[in-house]
Structures are given as structure tokens and as C-alpha cells.
Amino acid sequence: MDPSADLTSHAPAAHDPHHHDEHGHDHHELGWWRKYVFSTDHKVIGIQYLITGLIFLFLGFTLMMLMRWQLAYPGKALPVLGPMLNVLFGRGSMPEGIMAPDFYNSLGAMHGTIMIFLGVVPVAFAAFGNYVVPLQIGAPDMTFPKINMASYWAFFVGGIIMLISFFVPGGAAKSGWTAYTPLSVIADSGPGHHIIMNGQTLWLIGFVFLITSSLLGAVNFITTIIQLRAKGLTWMRLPFFVWAQFITAFLLLLAFPPLEAAAVMQLMDRLAATSFFMPTGLVVSGAALNISGGGSPILWQHLFWFLGHPEVYVLILPAMGIVAEILANNTRKPLWGYKSLVFAALVLGFLSFIVWAHHMWLTGMGTVVSAFFQTTTLIISIPSVIILSAFFISLWGGSIRFNTPMLFATAFLPMFGIGGLTGIPLAFNAADIYLHDTYYVIAHFHYIVAPGTIFALFAGVYFWFPKATGRMMSEFWGKVHFWPSLICMNVIFLPMFLQGMLSIHRRWYDGGQGWALSNEKVWGLSGFEWNVPISIAAWVMGLAQIPFIINFFWSIKYGKKVNDNPWEATTLEWAAPSPPPHGNFAVVPTAHRGPYEYSLPGRERDFTMQNEPIRDSDRRAYEAAAAAHD
Amino acid sequence: MEIPYTTTARPDTGLWNAKIGIWLFLASEVMLFGGLFSAYIFLRLDAAPGHWPRGLLNVPVGTMNTAILIASSVTVVLAWAALKMRQFSKYKFYMGITILCGIVFLVVKLAYEWPIKFHHFGAKITPAALEKYEPYLGNAHLREGGYEPRVEISGHLENPEALHDESIREYHIKLDAANAEPLNPDNDRPRFWPAPMSDKIAHVSKDDVQLASMYVPKHSTFFATYFTITGLHGLHVLGGVIVFIYLWLPVSARLYKRNPEQLANRVEVAGLFWHFVDLVWIFVFPLFYLL
Numbered sequence: 019m020d021p022s023a024d025l026t027s028h029a030p031a032a033h034d035p036h037h038h039d040e041h042g043h044d045h046h047e048l049g050w051w052r053k054y055v056f057s058t059d060h061k062v063i064g065i066q067y068l069i070t071g072l073i074f075l076f077l078g079f080t081l082m083m084l085m086r087w088q089l090a091y092p093g094k095a096l097p098v099l100g101p102m103l104n105v106l107f108g109r110g111s112m113p114e115g116i117m118a119p120d121f122y123n124s125l126g127a128m129h130g131t132i133m134i135f136l137g138v139v140p141v142a143f144a145a146f147g148n149y150v151v152p153l154q155i156g157a158p159d160m161t162f163p164k165i166n167m168a169s170y171w172a173f174f175v176g177g178i179i180m181l182i183s184f185f186v187p188g189g190a191a192k193s194g195w196t197a198y199t200p201l202s203v204i205a206d207s208g209p210g211h212h213i214i215m216n217g218q219t220l221w222l223i224g225f226v227f228l229i230t231s232s233l234l235g236a237v238n239f240i241t242t243i244i245q246l247r248a249k250g251l252t253w254m255r256l257p258f259f260v261w262a263q264f265i266t267a268f269l270l271l272l273a274f275p276p277l278e279a280a281a282v283m284q285l286m287d288r289l290a291a292t293s294f295f296m297p298t299g300l301v302v303s304g305a306a307l308n309i310s311g312g313g314s315p316i317l318w319q320h321l322f323w324f325l326g327h328p329e330v331y332v333l334i335l336p337a338m339g340i341v342a343e344i345l346a347n348n349t350r351k352p353l354w355g356y357k358s359l360v361f362a363a364l365v366l367g368f369l370s371f372i373v374w375a376h377h378m379w380l381t382g383m384g385t386v387v388s389a390f391f392q393t394t395t396l397i398i399s400i401p402s403v404i405i406l407s408a409f410f411i412s413l414w415g416g417s418i419r420f421n422t423p424m425l426f427a428t429a430f431l432p433m434f435g436i437g438g439l440t441g442i443p444l445a446f447n448a449a450d451i452y453l454h455d456t457y458y459v460i461a462h463f464h465y466i467v468a469p470g471t472i473f474a475l476f477a478g479v480y481f482w483f484p485k486a487t488g489r490m491m492s493e494f495w496g497k498v499h500f501w502p503s504l505i506c507m508n509v510i511f512l513p514m515f516l517q518g519m520l521s522i523h524r525r526w527y528d529g530g531q532g533w534a535l536s537n538e539k540v541w542g543l544s545g546f547e548w549n550v551p552i553s554i555a556a557w558v559m560g561l562a563q564i565p566f567i568i569n570f571f572w573s574i575k576y577g578k579k580v581n582d583n584p585w586e587a588t589t590l591e592w593a594a595p596s597p598p599p600h601g602n603f604a605v606v607p608t609a610h611r612g613p614y615e616y617s618l619p620g621r622e623r624d625f626t627m628q629n630e631p632i633r634d635s636d637r638r639a640y641e642a643a644a645a646a647h648d
Numbered sequence: 649m650e651i652p653y654t655t656t657a658r659p660d661t662g663l664w665n666a667k668i669g670i671w672l673f674l675a676s677e678v679m680l681f682g683g684l685f686s687a688y689i690f691l692r693l694d695a696a697p698g699h700w701p702r703g704l705l706n707v708p709v710g711t712m713n714t715a716i717l718i719a720s721s722v723t724v725v726l727a728w729a730a731l732k733m734r735q736f737s738k739y740k741f742y743m744g745i746t747i748l749c750g751i752v753f754l755v756v757k758l759a760y761e762w763p764i765k766f767h768h769f770g771a772k773i774t775p776a777a778l779e780k781y782e783p784y785l786g787n788a789h790l791r792e793g794g795y796e797p798r799v800e801i802s803g804h805l806e807n808p809e810a811l812h813d814e815s816i817r818e819y820h821i822k823l824d825a826a827n828a829e830p831l832n833p834d835n836d837r838p839r840f841w842p843a844p845m846s847d848k849i850a851h852v853s854k855d856d857v858q859l860a861s862m863y864v865p866k867h868s869t870f871f872a873t874y875f876t877i878t879g880l881h882g883l884h885v886l887g888g889v890i891v892f893i894y895l896w897l898p899v900s901a902r903l904y905k906r907n908p909e910q911l912a913n914r915v916e917v918a919g920l921f922w923h924f925v926d927l928v929w930i931f932v933f934p935l936f937y938l939l
């Protein structure tokens with residue numbers, strides 16, 4: 019067959035009439051429910067994950083916008099909305115519009131839980147992974163499509179359980195996203211609480227579903243990447259995004275089960291009155307508990323952070339993968355140091371399993387243990403620096419196109435940089451004694467996850483939208499989305515470093531008002547007063563997402579129609595029709611080269627797709643490059 | 649649309665999909681049980697002297713169950729080998745035995761071992777009252793021998809109402825051998841054959857009891873880990889048995905006619921899972937029954 023026929027950007031007719039027939043035919047067999055709801059097609063599942071995940075992200079953000087009121091104006095009634103929320107959530111959540119302490123705690127715990135486990139992971143790993151990975155490796159679908167569907171529905175049920183928990187007596191879980199014991203075991207128990215239908219128990223049950231979902235997803239991703247790579251797509255020809263997802267899948271596969279074990283044990287503590295995490299001699303409200311004791315609260319922290327730390331790399335690795343694709347595409351040159359990137363990511367994945375106790379410096383683990391984890395934590399910074407540096411160097415000398423995906427991807431770099439660098443003081447246990455559990459920690463990880471990962475997710479949505487729909491999102495509204503978001507993110511999180519250094523505790527209900535040190539003025543405002551600009555920026559940022567939401571739905575119907583490869587990219591997903599039909603490729607692709615052959619000398623176009631056969635001019639270009647390297 | 653490599657191996661990896669899938673799944677299972685076993689280690693190392701009971705489980709029964717599971721791991725391989733040699737009736741036979749083994753294991757666990765514990769009672773004595781109950785505990789004797797102290801009086805609760813009725817101030821316990829004859833050196837260490845219960849009845853005042861509990865998860869971190877781990881393991885056994893039954897029912901004959909290799913692959917995957925379940929038990933047995 020004519021090798022250029024599957025270079026679809028210039029041959030839209032190649033797949034068209036015949037193909038769409040087949041496509042339509044397929045759909046006749048599947049009813050509406052099987053096609054859009056209980057679908058086994060990785061693309062539909064990816065989109066389901068994306069939409070559900072984005073909704074949860076927005077919901078989680080809404081919870082935080084509410085908390086920001088209480089932090090900026092502690093004890094003041096929230097006008098209009100407050101009394102309405104009191105009706106919605108009931109049971110004195112916001113009596114007369116004033117936020118009750120328990121409700122504040124629920125909002126905090128559920129913000130973290132929803133953002134991480136129902137928002138970022140589903141979007142970064144499950145949505146993009148599902149949609150893009152099979153396409154990038156030239157596969158017809160995932161290896162286990164039914165398990166894939168089960169994974170989504172387990173996630174969905176887990177999410178619904180979490181939502182229901184807001185409306186049970188006592189409200190949703192309120193012991194932080196980390197659910198530290200024994201606090202979390204005592205919470206939502208005793209008189210007035212149903213044994214199952216209470217916040218913390220539902221939180222744990224919801225978790226078991228979410229963990230099952232990740233497990234099924236992880237098995238599927240890894241098997242798919244090993245087994246269904248197109249002919250010629252060797253490991254070192256995989257797009258970096260595929261590598262990132264591959265490693266992420268391993269983290270989920272191996273780090274989540276111990277948390278599942280921990281969740282089961284906490285459930286036992288709550289339901290069967292065991293003492294896995296309950297120490298001997300615990301006294302609650304003046305009465306000794308009728309339990310055996312002998313348990314260990316620190317055990318929970320170990321099991322939690324054994325997941326928790328790899329989890330933070332689950333949040334960041336897919337984001338790095340997305341950024342890598344977009345950087346290469348928009349600098350029009352190969353990603354700098356592809357091999358180093360891959361090995362750095364592998365090392366990162368491995369090391370992320372042996373740093374967890376850096377979250378536990380203040381538990382009194384002992385100096386030897388602390389010294390070990392301090393060392394590994396500092397070592398893990400090295401691969402992070404390698405990755406970030408390779409990305410920055412990739413920008414060097416490129417003729418950069420600043421479209422919306424690229425703006426978000428570029429912004430990722432300094433934001434991730436700030437987040438990563440501010441982690442180093444936390445890694446030293448002497449410094450962390452002061453910073454632990456203050457807003458400094460909040461600022462540290464939000465710089466990585468919010469303007470870092472979430473920006474990368476936006477970049478990914480703008481970038482792959484034309485593949486999924488055949489239409490572009492509006493560039494103008496994309497920029498209207500980007501700039502306010504960037505500014506607000508920094509107004510929100512930069513002052514938090516400051517607040518943290520004034521030792522304002524991350525879980526205080528009054529925003530630090532009652533704390534002497536927070537009355538110290540820094541740049542004209544006291545530590546406590548800094549809450550006001552932060553909160554305003556948070557609310558403005560909520561508004562700044564409206565252009566995105568409108569742009570997203572409007573463009574599905576009315577966006578500019580484009581060909582199959584509008585960004586003139588090189589990886590295999592762009593060789594499939596847009597949107598790809600069930601089974602993906604009109605012609606099963608074969609890979610002949612690496613993933614980022616932009617501006618290959620001797621080529622008439624500045625991008626050479628992975629499925630274009632090697633020509634003599636390519637060979638000469640490779641030889642010249644190798645010679646220059648020697 | 650066909651997914652490639654569902655039954656035939658991909659040439660460069662040498663594997664078909666489900667084989668990779670099951671190994672990955674088992675890796676995660678290792679981490680799941682790893683989490684639970686590390687909890688066991690953590691809690692046991694942390695336990696105060698005398699608060700990690702020993703010798704409460706029935707070793708001969710546990711040994712028998714261990715043998716049953718190991719045997720079933722052998723028969724499942726024989727079943728798979730029979731399929732590979734295309735001897736279907738032999739396959740049915742060995743698979744049938746495997747299923748039977750799994751069911752016997754579960755019945756022993758759920759109908760005998762667990763319930764017998766649920767009906768056993770223990771009262772942990774407060775530190776202040778240990779001296780008072782010395783005739784049942786024999787701690788001076790144990791100290792001499794370098795053993796951990798006894799802090800519990802256990803046996804059959806003769807007045808179960810006492811558990812709920814605040815006005816009853818005593819537990820009447822028909823004693824276990826160890827509390828009946830605390831000085832008997834046979835009772836210093838756990839025994840292989842469980843000693844029969846004595847006829848002696850002890851009266852233990854509620855004021856002297858720290859925690860009174862049947863042998864349920866709440867009783868101690870020992871029983872908490874025991875029931876959690878064996879419960880989860882039991883669920884795995886049940887899952888395996890259900891899959892095996894499915895692979896044994898008439899649908900398997902139909903699949904065998906159509907694509908015997910696929911049936912063999914399925915049995916192989918299920919068998920790998922079964923070996924893992926067996927392996928977990930190989931850890932459970934010594935950790936809980938023997939050590």
C-alpha cells in the first residue's frame with residue numbers, strides 16, 4: 019500500500035467513505051446504552067473518565083471556595099449562599115450562614131479526597147491514559163476492554179458513595195484526606211451515628227471501590243503497553259507520555275493495595291471494635307474506651323504514606339507526560355534528552371516507594387529511620403531535576419508556537435519548579451519541624467498539583483480535543499482561560515509560603531486569627547489578613563473556569579473543523595481518523611522511527627510521523643547527527 | 649474488532665495477554681497481603697508482654713487444611729496438564745477434586761474453626777488484680793521459666809447474660825486447661841493437640857476485668873489480625889472456587905470443542921491465582937498457628 023496514505027493530515031479521503039460505513043455498522047449492533055454508557059471502547063471510557071473527573075475537580079474546588087470564606091472572614095455569616103447551604107447540607111452545617119467547625123472539617127477532608135482521588139487521578143491517569151495510550155501505541159483498544167469498563171464503574175460507584183456521605187447524619191468524613199487514626203476511628207461514631215451510613219465509614223467503603231478501580235486500570239494499562247504496541251514500536255520509540263503512564267500504572271498497582279489493607283483494618287476498627295490503630299489506654303471525652311488496645315496509630319501513617327507518597331507521583335508523572343508531548347510539538351524539535359527522561363522517570367518511580375516516611379518526621383520514628391528517609395528524599399529530587407531541566411532545555415532554540423496547550427504546558431515548568439524546590443526544606447527533618455502542618459506544606463504541594471498538574475491537564479484537553487471531536491477549541495477563549503488562571507494560582511499559593519513561615523497551621527478553623535505570630539505584618543498585611551487576597555483570588559479563579567467550560571461544550575458542536583493532524587504532530591494517535599472509530603485505525607500502523615522527529619533535515623515538512631518509512635535522506639540525517647554527537 | 653494475543657503469544661514478549669494480567673494482579677495481591685502481614689509484625693512487636701496470645705488455634709485442624717490446599721494446588725496443575733494433552737475427562741476429574749478441596753477448606757474454616765472461637769470466652773485481668781487470680785494464672789511459675797505472663801482467664805462462659813447485664817457482677821468461666829492447671833509444665837507452651845477443657849469453674853469479678861470478650865476480632869490485636877487475614881484469604885478461596893466451578897460446568901465442554909487452547913489458558917490463569925492463594929496460607933499457617 020502507498021505509505022503516505024495513512025499520513026492522514028494530507029489524505030482525509032483515504033479513510034473516509036468506506037470507513038464510516040463500517041463504523042456505522044458497528045454502532046447498529048450496539049444500542050445506545052452499550053455505545054455511550056456501558057461501553058468497552060477505550061475512547062468512550064476515557065471520555066467518561068474525563069467528564070466525571072472534571073466535574074469532581076470543579077466540585078472539590080467549590081468546597082475549597084467555601085472554606086476560603088471562613089478563613090478570610092472567620093465567624094462571619096456567608097451572605098445569601100450560607101443559609102441556602104444550611105438547607106442543603108442541613109443539621110447545622112451553616113447555621114445562620116456561619117460555618118460550623120465540623121462542617122469546615124468535612125469540607126477540608128473532602129476537598130483533598132475529591133481533588134486527588136476523584137479528580138486528578140481519574141483525569142490524568144484514567145482519562146488521558148485511556149484515550150491516548152492505545153492510540154499512541156497503535157492498538158485497537160485496551161487488552162481487557164471489559165475490565166476497563168468495570169474500572170470506570172467501580173470508580174463511579176466510589177464517587178457516588180463519597181457524595182452520599184455529605185448527606186448522612188453527622189456529615190461527610192472530617193479527619194483530613196489522610197484520615198489519621200485514632201481521630202478518624204472515633205469520628206462519626208457513637209450515639210446519633212448509623213453504623214454504616216456515617217461519614218468516615220462511607221469514606222472508607224468509597225475508597226475500597228476507588229482502589230479496586232485503579233487496580234483494574236493499572237493491570238490493563240501495563241498489559242496493553244507491553245502487548246499491543248504496533249509493529250516497530252520498540253520501547254525506546256514510545257512517546258514519553260506512554261512511558262509516564264506505564265510507570266504511573268506500576269505505582270498504582272503496587273502502592274494502592276497496602277492502603278486497601280489499611281482501609282480494611284480501619285473499617286474493622288470502626289465496625290468490629292478492633293484495635294489495629296487504637297493504642298492502649300485511650301480515653302475519649304473522659305471515658306476509657308471498651309477496646310483491647312495494643313494497636314498503633316503510627317501503623318496507619320506508615321500504610322497511608324506508603325501509598326501517599328507514590329500517589330503524589332501518580333499525580334505528577336502523567337502531567338509530565340502530557341507536557342513532554344506538547345513541548346516537542348510546539349517547539350518543533352525533538353524532546354531534549356529522551357533517554358535521560360525515560361530513565362529519570364523509571365528511577366523516580368522506583369524511589370517513590372522508599373521515601374514515604376518524610377511525611378512523618380514529627381511522629382518520633384527515631385533518628386536512624388529519619389536519616390534514612392531524609393537521604394532517600396534528597397536522592398529522589400535528582401531525577402525530578404533531570405526531568406525539569408530536560409524540559410527547559412527542550413525550549414532552547416525552538417521556534418515556539420504559543421497556542422493554548424503550549425501556554426499551559428510552558429506555565430507548568432516554573433510552577434512545578436517552585437513546588438519541587440520548596441519541597442527540599444521539607445525533606446530535612448530539622449527544617450520540617452517548623453514547617454510541618456503549616457500553610458507552607460499546603461503551598462508546596464499545591465504548586466505542584468494545582469498550577470502544575472492541573473495546568474498540564476488543561477493543556478492536554480486543549481491538545482487532544484481535536485483528536486476526540488475533529489474540532490478545535492477556541493484559541494481566544496483558551497487564552498482568556500489561561501491568563502487569569504495563572505495569575506490567580508500565584509496569588510493564591512505564593513502568600514501561603516509566607517503564612518506557613520509565620521507558622522499558621524494548615525487545619526486551623528479561624529485562619530490564624532487567634533495566633534499571635536500571625537499578627538506580624540509582612541508586605542503590609544498580617545499573616546492572617548493575607549487570607550483575604552488569597553480568598554478573593556480563589557473565587558476569581560472559579561470564575562476564570564467559566565470560559566473553559568463554555569469553550570469545551572461549545573466547541574464540541576461548533577468548533578472549527580480540522581483535519582486528523584491539526585498540530586502537525588508526529589506520534590501515532592494523529593495517524594488515526596478524528597474521532598477514531600471503534601477499533602481506531604483504518605490501517606494498522608507500523609512505527610519506523612522515534613516519537614519526536616521534528617525538523618528532520620532533508621524532509622520537506624518539519625514533522626515526520628512515526629509511521630513514515632525511512633528514506634535515504636533520513637539515514638543521512640541520522641548519520642550526520644550521530645557524527646555531530648561524537 | 650479483535651484484540652490481538654488473547655490466546656496466542658506475542659512473538660517478542662512470548663506471552664499472551666491474560667498471563668501478564670494475572671501476574672500483575674498477583675503482584676498487587678502480594679502488596680495487599682504484604683500490608684496486612686506487616687501490620688501483623690508491627691502489632692506483634694509492639695504488643696505488651698502477655699498480650700499476644702499463643703496456642704489458641706487448633707494446630708491439627710490447621711495442618712489438615714494446609715495439606716488440603718497444597719493438594720489442590722497439585723490437582724489444578726494436573727487438570728491443566730490434562731487439558732494440554734487434550735484429555736478432557738481427566739481434566740474434569742482433577743478439576744473436580746480441586747473444587748472439592750477448596751470447598752472442604754472453606755467448610756472447615758467457616759463451620760468449625762471460626763464458630764468455635766466465637767463461642768469461647770476470655771476475661772483480661774487488670775494489672776492490679778493479677779495477684780488475686782494467681783491460682784488461675786501461675787505467673788510466678790511462668791516468670792521462673794522465662795515465659796511471658798498470663799493475663800487472661802479463658803474458657804466457656806457459663807453465664808452469658810453477664811456480658812450485657814450490668815447487675816451481674818461476675819463472670820462464671822468453665823476454665824481452659826491452662827487456667828485450670830497453670831503450674832502444669834505442659835501448659836507453659838502451646839501444644840500440638842489442644843488440651844480438653846477442665847470442669848473447674850472460676851468466678852471472676854467484673855471489677856477486676858479490663859476487657860471481657862468472646863474470641864472475636866475485638867478480643868485482641870491477635871484475633872483482629874487473625875480474622876481479618878483469614879477472612880480476606882477465605883474470600884480469595886471462595887473466588888477461586890467460583891471460577892473453577894465455572895470452568896468445570898458444561899460451558900467449559902463447549903469452549904473445549906471450539907478452542908481447547910483458550911480453555912487451557914483460562915485454567916492456567918485461574919491456577920496461578922490458586923497457587924497464590926495457597927502461598928498466602930503457607931504464611932498464615934505458621935504465623936498464626938505455630939509461632
Ligand code: HEM
Pocket residue numbers: 196330331333334376377395396398399402437438439441442444445446450453454455459462463466467
Ligand atoms: C521534588 C522533590 C520533593 C520533595 C523533596 C518533597 C518533600 C516533601 C515533604 C518532606 C513533605 C512533608 C511535609 C510535611 O508534612 O511536613 C511533602 C509534602 C507533600 N508533598 Fe512533596 N516533595 C517533593 C515533590 C512533590 C511532588 C512531585 C508532589 C506531587 C504532586 C508532592 C506532593 C506533596 C504533598 C501532596 C504533600 C503533603 C501531604 C499532606 O500532608 O497532606 N511533593 N513533600
Ligand SMILES: [Cu+2]
Pocket residue numbers: 326327330373374376377
Ligand atoms: Cu512525599
